[in-house]
Amino acid sequence: MTIRRILHYPDPRLRRQANPVPEVTDDIRRLVDDMAETMYDAPGIGLAAIQVNEPWRLIVIDISQTRDRLQVFINPEILSREGEQELEEGCLSVPGIYEPVARAHSIRARALNRDGQAFEIEAEHLLASCIQHEIDHLDGKVFVDYLSRLKQSRIRKKLEKQQQLAM
Ligand code: NI
Numbered sequence: 001m002t003i004r005r006i007l008h009y010p011d012p013r014l015r016r017q018a019n020p021v022p023e024v025t026d027d028i029r030r031l032v033d034d035m036a037e038t039m040y041d042a043p044g045i046g047l048a049a050i051q052v053n054e055p056w057r058l059i060v061i062d063i064s065q066t067r068d069r070l071q072v073f074i075n076p077e078i079l080s081r082e083g084e085q086e087l088e089e090g091c092l093s094v095p096g097i098y099e100p101v102a103r104a105h106s107i108r109a110r111a112l113n114r115d116g117q118a119f120e121i122e123a124e125h126l127l128a129s130c131i132q133h134e135i136d137h138l139d140g141k142v143f144v145d146y147l148s149r150l151k152q153s154r155i156r157k158k159l160e161k162q163q164q165l166a167m
Helices: 026-041 125-138 149-166
Strands: 046-048 058-061 071-082 085-089 099-103 106-112 118-124
Touching (some): 026 046, 026 071, 046 125, 106 125, 118 125
Antiparallel strands (some): 106 118
């Protein structure tokens, strides 16, 4: 397994539309394992393939305290949304920034697991926000997009400065 480099906002590669995974092959499983390792190492609670520069519809999530409940969603789709909540979100592609984002409180989603088997899940609270956040990534969206223009431009400047310092 390999820890992959995570793209940072405002990298334009985060704006790509991810492609559906045509078949869950060993290559895809290797990518899943790399993404899990990258997420745990960061550490974070969710990661979309697009964030490691792999434009596939694939996300990994682990919201457990014990960090041993990996959830893999390949070609995820939200079937229904209910209610509303506003939770503070962060993102491994937007380091150091935490802002509240309004999303559905509970969702029903379907996806394929690491073995390529279809499953459905009902999620609420943190897991619901997390799944919605990660699926946004697959459509080229970052949580910063939900914030005011002023906040977006502050965050962009701050991260561009950090990236210059890191070079
Ligand atoms: Ni994110």
